[in-house]
Amino acid sequence: MSDINDVKNIKIDKEDFEFVQLNEDIKDEKFQGEAIGFFKDAMLRFKKNKASIVAGWIILIIIIMAIIGPSMNGYTYREQHIDWALLPPRIPGLEKLGIFDGTKVMDVKKDNLDEKYAGCVVKILDEYDIEYMGSKTSMVKAKIDIYKLKDAEDVYFWLGTDSIGRDLWTRLWRGSRISLFIGIMSVLINMFIGVVYGAVSGYYGGWVDMVMQRIIEIIGGIPSLVLIILFVMYLGAGIVPFILAMILTGWIGMSRMIRAQFYKYKxxxxxxASRTMGAKDRTLIFRHILPNAIGPIITQATLAVPGAIFTESFLSYLGLGIEAPEPSIGVLLAEGQKVLLDHPHLTLFPAIIISLLMLSFNLFGNGLRDAFDPTLRGQE
Incomplete structure (x- = not known):
């Protein structure tokens, strides 16, 4: 108790005090990272998706080859060499390694080796006998130099030739160019129609939205594949009819997505605030609301490309494709299917290209979808 009284009785003169840091401002330390915009954040997340990056490079390489590939080896896509029909692949340099050397393993009668295949047998792999109707025939499994057999020792067809002697390398990349053009152009047109239609429907709402959505339901109720086939059969085969056929119903999905985005942001x-300041409807639609849907638009358009390419290839495979001699991936697959067992290379290479396109576009689109997902913003 006495200690407390002693403290109370202590008198300190105010002159004994002095101000510390009188002329300095004392503030809390400010922690702030670099501001990152939506698209920059999306690209940072996209770059971390290794599968999408690889898919993007594959798409880029195929596009470049579709542009320059047809002019790389000196043959045109319509040039025919009947005497050199159905030649296997032969590539300079690789032929010395025993691959892509223009040879083919064939089962031939032993009696024909010295007659039909004289000087063309590279190696005999096996000998066996077959019996049919009581008679025995000696057979040989031999590796035959097809180029020498057809007097084409000085020529090279990197991926072989088709049934009428056209260079498969040139036709493959020419066909890839056609398929990519049809797929990308149809998606771009569908995107434009879908964005405009969905923006008007979602922005105005009410009876305008009701009428426009009923129209979509009527068009969407017709099986799209049947509609495309009938349209192509009516207008005939060709690039323009193909694109027109695929935009009959292809824009519906995009319009519905845009409509949902407008209902979300309007x-x-x-x-x-912009409407209160007197902004016109066109300004509100294209300047204030639509930019928020750029991410979903890019994602959906990218994912739609493989579907468009597959539709074109499927119809071409059914014989409703591009007019001859113009190739496409579907046309090449249809031609190769006729001789699949004897000459599989005619089907193998187009199948590889379309498989890479399907897989790459889907992986690339999935990467964009995750990158533009606002719920993942700021996450690793």
């Missing part, structure tokens, strides 16, 4: 405060 009631936001910044849109209401």
């Amino acid at each position: 009631g936001q405060e910044y849109v209401l």
Whole structure:
């Protein structure tokens, strides 16, 4: 108790105090990272998706080859060499390694080796006998130099030739160019129609939206594949009819997505503020609301490309494709299917290209979808 009284009785003169840091401002330390925009954040996340990056490079390489590939080896896509029909692949340099050397393993009668295949037998792999109707025939499994057999020792067809002697390398990349052009152009047109239609429907709402959605339901109720086939059969085969056929119903999915985006954003405060300031509908639609849907638009368009390419290839495979002699991937697959067992290379290479396109576009689109997902913003 006495200690407390002693403290109370202590008198300290105010002159004994002095201000510390009188002329300095004392503030809390500010922690702030670099501001990152939406698209920059999306690209940072996209770059971390290794599968999508690899898929993007594959797509780029195929596009470049579709542009320059047909002019790389001196043959045109319509040039025919009947005497050199169905030649296997032969590539300079690789032939010395025993691959892509223009040879083919064949089962031939032993009696024909010295007659039909004289000087063309590279190696005999096996000998066996077969019996048919009581008679025995000696057979030989031999590796035959097809180029020498057809007097084409000085020529090279990197991926072989088709049934009428056309260079498969040139036709493959020419066909890839056609398929990519049809797929990408149809998606771009569908995207434009879908964005405009969905923006008007979602922005105005009410009876305008109701009428426009009923029209979509009527068009969407017709089986799209049947509609495309009938349209192509009516207009005939060709690039333009193909593109027109695929935009009959292809824009519906894009329009519905855009409509949903407009319903989501048109009631936001910044849109209401712009409307209060007298902004026109066109400004509100294309400047304030639509930019928020850029991510979903890019993603859906990318994922739609493989579907368009597959549709073109499927119809071409059915014989409703591009007019001869213009190739496409579907046309090449249809031609190769006729001789699949004896000459599989005619089907193998187009199948590899379309498989790479399907897989790469889907992986690339999935990467974009995850990158533009606003719920993942700021996450690793």
